[in-house]
Amino acid sequence: MNTREMLxxxxxxxxxxxxxxxxxxxxxxxxxxxIDVEIGYLHRGFEKMAETVDYNGVMPYTDRLNYVxxxxxxxxxxxxxxxxxxxxxxxRCHYIRVIMSEISRISDHLTCVGASAMExxxxxxxxxxxKAREYLWDLVEMVTGAxxxxxxxxxxxxxxxxxxGFDEACANAFKETRLVIKESDTLLTRNRxxxxxxxxxxxxxxxxxxxHGITGPFLRGCGVAYDVRKDCPYAVYxxxxxxxxxxxxxxxxxxxxxxxxxxxxxxxxxxxxxxxxPDGPVLASPDTAKPMPAAEMVDRAKVGNIRxxxxxxxxxxxxxxxxxxxxxxxxxxxxxxxxxxxxEDTYGNIEGLMQHFKLVMYGHGIQPPAGEVYFPVEGAxxxxxxxxxxxxxxxxxxxxxxxxxxxxxxxxxxxxIGDMIADLTPTFGSVNMIGGELDR
Amino acid sequence: MSAVSLIQAVRDRFxxxxxxxxxxxxxxxxxxxxxxxxxVMRSLKEDAVFQMNVLMDLTAVDFSAFGKKPSRAFxxxxxxxxRPSSGIPTLDPWPGPPADARFAVVYHxxxxxxKHRLRVEVLLQEDDPEVDSVTPLWAGADWLEREVWDxxxxxxxxxxxxxxxxxxxxxxxxxxxxxxxxxxxxxxIGPVN
Numbered sequence: 001m002n003t004r005e006m007l008x009x010x011x012x013x014x015x016x017x018x019x020x021x022x023x024x025x026x027x028x029x030x031x032x033x034x035i036d037v038e039i040g041y042l043h044r045g046f047e048k049m050a051e052t053v054d055y056n057g058v059m060p061y062t063d064r065l066n067y068v069x070x071x072x073x074x075x076x077x078x079x080x081x082x083x084x085x086x087x088x089x090x091x092r093c094h095y096i097r098v099i100m101s102e103i104s105r106i107s108d109h110l111t112c113v114g115a116s117a118m119e120x121x122x123x124x125x126x127x128x129x130x131k132a133r134e135y136l137w138d139l140v141e142m143v144t145g146a147x148x149x150x151x152x153x154x155x156x157x158x159x160x161x162x163x164x165g166f167d168e169a170c171a172n173a174f175k176e177t178r179l180v181i182k183e184s185d186t187l188l189t190r191n192r193x194x195x196x197x198x199x200x201x202x203x204x205x206x207x208x209x210x211x212h213g214i215t216g217p218f219l220r221g222c223g224v225a226y227d228v229r230k231d232c233p234y235a236v237y238x239x240x241x242x243x244x245x246x247x248x249x250x251x252x253x254x255x256x257x258x259x260x261x262x263x264x265x266x267x268x269x270x271x272x273x274x275x276x277x278p279d280g281p282v283l284a285s286p287d288t289a290k291p292m293p294a295a296e297m298v299d300r301a302k303v304g305n306i307r308x309x310x311x312x313x314x315x316x317x318x319x320x321x322x323x324x325x326x327x328x329x330x331x332x333x334x335x336x337x338x339x340x341x342x343x344e345d346t347y348g349n350i351e352g353l354m355q356h357f358k359l360v361m362y363g364h365g366i367q368p369p370a371g372e373v374y375f376p377v378e379g380a381x382x383x384x385x386x387x388x389x390x391x392x393x394x395x396x397x398x399x400x401x402x403x404x405x406x407x408x409x410x411x412x413x414x415x416x417i418g419d420m421i422a423d424l425t426p427t428f429g430s431v432n433m434i435g436g437e438l439d440r
Numbered sequence: 441m442s443a444v445s446l447i448q449a450v451r452d453r454f455x456x457x458x459x460x461x462x463x464x465x466x467x468x469x470x471x472x473x474x475x476x477x478x479x480v481m482r483s484l485k486e487d488a489v490f491q492m493n494v495l496m497d498l499t500a501v502d503f504s505a506f507g508k509k510p511s512r513a514f515x516x517x518x519x520x521x522x523r524p525s526s527g528i529p530t531l532d533p534w535p536g537p538p539a540d541a542r543f544a545v546v547y548h549x550x551x552x553x554x555k556h557r558l559r560v561e562v563l564l565q566e567d568d569p570e571v572d573s574v575t576p577l578w579a580g581a582d583w584l585e586r587e588v589w590d591x592x593x594x595x596x597x598x599x600x601x602x603x604x605x606x607x608x609x610x611x612x613x614x615x616x617x618x619x620x621x622x623x624x625x626x627x628x629i630g631p632v633n
Contacts, residue, residue, distance in 0.1 A: 040606035047591075047616060083465055210552065213495050213580035224552065231555050370507075371464045371534035374548055374559065376496070385497055385548065391506050391537075402497040402548070410583035439606060 005033065008421070012041050016119050016425045019435035023412070023424070030420050035413045042435040050399035054365035055081050055155050056340075058399065063149040065401065065436045068111050069104035069380045071097075071140070074153035079234060080375035080386035081155045084368045087338060093157050093331045094235040095277040100143065100152065101377075102266040102273075106177065107136045108380030108432075109217075109259045109266075116256070116429030117188060120197050125184045132180035135173040142169060155366055156339035157332030167274055174267050181263060188256075198253040202415045202427030205250060212411040216382025216404050217258045218431070222250035228378035239276070242269050255430045301348045309348050338366055365394035381405050381432050403437035441556045443468035449489055450558070454480055464534040469559040471538075477562055478572045484549065484558070485577050492549035492558060495574070498584035500592045501544045504566070505618035506537040542566040543594055547574075564594060573599040591616040 011022040020041040026034035046065060050058045062077045063070040075097045082089065114129030137147045142163055144150040152159050188194045204214075206222040219226055227244045229237040245261035247254025297309050332339040336355055345352025358364050370392040376385040382404030389398040408431050415427050441449070443463040450470050451458050457476030462469050472480050484492040538544060541563035549558045562571055573596035574581045585596045586605040593614035596602055604611065610627045613620050 040604075040608070043606050045615070048622070086465065208579070210493050211579040213497075213578065213584075215494075215496075226552055232557070369534070370536065372467070372469075372501075373465050374467055374497075374557070383496065383550075387497065387499060387546070387548070389501055397506060398501050400497070400499045400546075406583065407580050410580055414579075 003028075010424060012038075016428065018115060018429070018433050019438075021409075021433060021435070021438075023428075025416075025421065025424070027421060030422070032416050032419055032421060032424070035416050037409060037412050039409065039438050042439045044436065044439060046401065046436075046440040047399055050396055052395060054394045055368070055396065056359075056366065058396070059151045059153065060149065063151055065403070065440070066108075066379065066381075066434045067148060067436060068434070069101070069108040070148070070150050071100045071104040071144075071152060072377060072379050072384065074150065075101050075235075076375065076377040076379070076384050077386050078153040078155055079377065080373055080388050081366070081368065082333070083373045083375050084371060084388055084390055085155070085335075085338060085366070086369075087156065087333050087335050089157055089333045090331060091236065091278050092161075093333075095273050096158050096162060096331060097153065098235050098237065098240070099162075099270050099273050099277075100140070100158075102270045103136050103139055105266045105380045106263045107133045107140075109263050110136075110177075110180075112380075112429070112432040113184070113256060113259050116252075116426060117184070117194065119425045119429050120194055122188060122191070122194060125187050128180045128184055132177045135176045139166070139169055139173050142166065154332070154339060156335060161331055170270065170274060174271070177263070177267065181260065185260060189260075195253060197423070197426050198251070198256055198430075199249075200251050200253075201419055201423040202252045202430060203250055204411060204415055208411065208414055209250065212414070213407040214382065214411060215407065216379065217255055217262060218382060218408050220245065220258050221247040221254035223248050228376050228383050232376060234375075234377060236273070237269075240269050240272050242266075252426045252430045297347045306348055363394060367392060367394050376402070379404050381408070381434065381437075384437075401437065401440055403434070403440065405431060405433050405438055409433060409438060441554065446490075446556055446558060450480075450484075453483060453487070453489075460535065462535050463532050465532070467559055468557065469561065471561045471563065474562050474564065474571055478574070480560070481547075481574050481577055484560070490558070491551045491553050493552055494550040495547065495578040495580055495584075496550050496557075497546075497548040498574075498581055498588065499546050500588045500594055500616075501546060502542065502592060502616065502618045503537040503544060504542050538563045540565075543569055543592060545571055545588065545594060569593060570595040570597055572597050575599055590614065593617065 006027045008025045008027055009022060010025060011017045012020040022038040022041070024036040024038065025032050044064065046061050049061055058077060059074060062073040065073045110129040110133045114126040118126035140150060141147045143166065144152040144159065204222060206224050209219050209222045210224065215226060223246050225244045225246045230244055242265045245258050245265070247258050297312065300309050340359055341352040341355045346356040359366065368390045370390055372387070372389045374385055374387045376383045383402065384404055385402035387400040387402065388396050391397040412431070416424060419427070443466050446468045447461045447463060447470060451461060454476065457473050457480050458470050459473055460471040484490045543564040545562045545564065547560040549560065564571060571594065573585055575585065582600070583605060585599055586602060588594050589596065589602055590604045590606050591614055603609070607615070608628065612626060613624065
C-alpha cells in the first residue's frame with residue numbers, strides 16, 4: 001500500500017490553542033513523527049517598550065505579560081527594580097504582595113486546569129473553575145480596583161493597602177474555591193476518559209526537563225521539587241509554611257495533580273499570611289479619618305490653611321480610592337526618591353508636590369545606579385525572572401524577561417513526537433502557554 | 441556557596457579564561473573570554489563544585505548606546521536640574537559597561553543540587569558578533585540562542601537550526617539593537633514602498 005506522511009497545521013487560530021501559535025505537525029497516520037513550533041504571532045515588544053518609559057511606567061506592560069496572573073509579574077518586576085536600587089520595603093508590603101500573588105496563582109491554575117479539561121470534553125469543570133475564578137477576581141478587584149490589568153505594585157510598595165473586610169471576603173472566596181476544587185476533583189480524577197487521555201501522554205524525563213530549563217509545575221510533575229519560593233526565598237516566603245507537591249512520572253496527569261494540590265497550598269499560604277500580617281504602626285481606618293474632596297483640599301492649601309487638612313483623606317476619583325495617606329505610609333519603602341507621596345501631600349505642601357513632580361515628570365523619575373540585576377520569582381508556570389541593566393538614567397537600559405513557558409514550548413517536540421495527534425490537545429493544555437510572556 | 445566564594449572558585453579553576461568578575465547586589469558574575477567559553481561551560485555543568493545544571497536564561501545586551509541617551513525632554517533643557525539619586529548604597533559597585541565591546545551575551549545559571557546562581561558574560565565585538573553555541577550542553581539553549589540571533593544578530597557557531605524565531609523570515613534587521621530604527625518599514629507589512 002502506498003503511504004506517505006501528511007503535514008498538518010495546528011493553529012495559529014485553533015480552538016485547542018491557548019493563544020496564537022502555529023504547530024506544524026508531520027503525521028504518519030495518526031502518529032506525530034515531527035513537529036515544528038512557530039511562535040511570534042503576538043510580538044508585543046515588551047522589552048523594547050520597557051527601555052522607553054520610566055521604571056514605574058513599565059508596570060502596566062508587566063500586567064499584559066501574563067494576563068491570568070498579572071500580580072506575580074508586577075511583583076517580580078518591582079522586586080527586580082528594588083534590588084537594583086538596593087532598597088527594602090516594609091514587611092506589610094511583602095505580605096500584601098505574597099497574598100495577592102498567591103491568589104493570582106490559584107486563578108492561573110484554575111484557568112489552566114479548567115481549559116485543559118474543557119478541551120478533553122469536560123465542559124462542566126471549565127464552567128465550575130471559571131466560577132471559582134470569579135470569586136478570586138472579585139477579591140483582586142476589591143484590592144486593586146481592576147480585574148485583569150491591575151497595575152497594583154509600585155517600585156517601593158503597592159498602590160494601596162488591603163481594604164477593610166478583606167479577611168472575610170477572602171475566607172468566603174476560598175470556601176467557594178475549595179468546593180469547586182472538590183467538585184472538579186470528583187468529576188475528573190477518576191474519570192475514565194480524562195485519566196486515559198492524560199496519563200502517559202506528553203511524558204518527559206527529569207533530565208530532559210532540566211536540560212530544557214523547564215521549571216514550575218511542569219518540572220515538579222517530573223519529580224524534581226524545585227520551587228523558587230522554597231529554594232531562593234524572596235519576600236516573606238521563608239516565614240510561611242507550605243509544601244511543594246511533586247509527581248513521579250512526568251506526564252500530563254502528574255501535572256494536573258500537582259496543579260490541583262498547589263491551589264490548596266496557595267490557599268494555605270494566604271490564610272497564614274492574613275493571620276500573620278503585621279499591622280503598620282497606625283494604619284488609620286479610612287472611615288475614621290475625615291474625607292475631603294481633592295478640589296477643596298487644593299483650595300485650602302492655596303490659602304495656606306495646611307493645618308486644617310493634615311488629618312484628612314483625599315477623596316479623589318473612585319479608582320484612586322485606597323491611595324490615601326493613612327493607607328499609604330506603611331506599605332511603601334521609606335525612601336522619597338522612589339515612592340510617590342500620598343495625594344494629600346501632593347496637594348497640601350510644597351515638599352509633597354516636589355516629590356511627586358520629581359517622580360512623574362518626563363526625564364526625571366526613579367534613577368537607580370548603573371548596574372545589572374537578575375531577580376527570579378515563582379510564577380504560576382515556573383521561574384519568572386527579570387534581568388535589568390541600568391545606565392543610571394530614569395529608564396532601564398535593557399529589561400529582559402525570563403518567561404517560564406518559553407522553556408516548556410522549546411521542549412514541545414520532545415513531549416509530542418511519538419504520541420498521537422489527539423494527545424497534542426492535553427499536552428498543549430498542560431503547557432499553559434501564555435502568549436504575552438512567550439513573545440514579549 | 442556565596443557569590444564571592446563562587447566567583448573565586450570559577451577564577452581558581454580558570455585563571456586565564458575569566459577576564460573579570462563582580463558581585464553587584466550579590467549576583468555572582470564572571471566575564472569569560474570568548475575562545476574558552478565552551479570549555480568553561482562544560483566544566484560549570486559537570487564539575488562537582490559547580491553543578492550548574494539549569495541554563496535559566498540566555499540573552500544579550502547591546503552596549504553601543506550606554507550612557508549616551510539623548511537629553512530626553514524639554515525639562516532637561518529648561519534649566520530644571522536632573523539630579524542623580526544620592527544615598528544609594530554603593531557596596532560592590534558595578535564595574536560599568538565593557539570598554540571595547542559592543543555586545544555582551546549573558547547566561548544565567550542555576551544549580552538544582554547546590555542552589556546557587558551564576559551569571560556568565562561573553563563580550564563580543566561589533567564586527568564579529570559570533571560565539572560558540574551551548575546547545576550540546578543544554579537543550580534549552582536552542583530556542584534562546586535563536587531568539588538572541590533574531591533580536592540582536594549574534595550568530596552562534598554550531599547551532600543546529602539558527603533561524604529567526606519571533607520575527608518572520610523576510611524581516612530585515614534585528615529589533616533590539618540600539619541602532620535599529622523603530623519606525624523602519626518592513627517587507628510584507630503595509631503598502632509597498
